[in-house]
Amino acid sequence: DAGITQSPRYKITETGRQVTLMCHQTWSHSYMFWYRQDLGHGLRLIYYSAAADITDKGEVPDGYVVSRSKTENFPLTLESATRSQTSVYFCASSVGVRTQYFGPGTRLLVL
């Protein structure tokens, strides 16, 4: 009964490197989301997906790429990491309208 898992949980990288954050859910929820959390901003939406092969931009999509070839996986890629992408990244999923479940988060530091 893992729910949503994210990997890695912690990542240190350098500017300009490509980084992929993984998200896996075991519920077969159709909807999945990526948020980032920064001090003073709460959580902001990066991208979301309504189903496999259907994705859409959120509030802060620049510098990020997503894909969803399988319902259970929703990876987030930073094509060329920048210091401003240092943040905590949360993946979430939902199937109904009354809740949205979050993964444990990935703490990313870009040097």
Next chain:
Amino acid sequence: AQKITQTQPGMFVQEKEAVTLDCTYDTSDQSYGLFWYKQPSSGEMIFLIYQGSYDEQNATEGRYSLNFQKARKSANLVISASQLGDSAMYFCAMRGNSGNTPLVFGKGTRLSVIA
């Protein structure tokens, strides 16, 4: 577009007392949902309670209740009988009327429970 405002950056409450965390929202949707999440120092986001805009009664979940005042566009979280383990960040969030839409979050309120 939806907007959530949490005006209390930090709150203190005595153990065993009740506390209200404020949340106001703005939306032009007729149907929407309001959520509260707890984020302890360990960092995970824990779902607490949900209120639908057409729900006839205010939502309750154990020691958590949501004081929903639709006309005032407020959705305050009430925690009864505070415990030390309630010390955390609390986020109010909402979704629009399209069902599984992404959440829009407020900036959070840090609650500290004092023994």
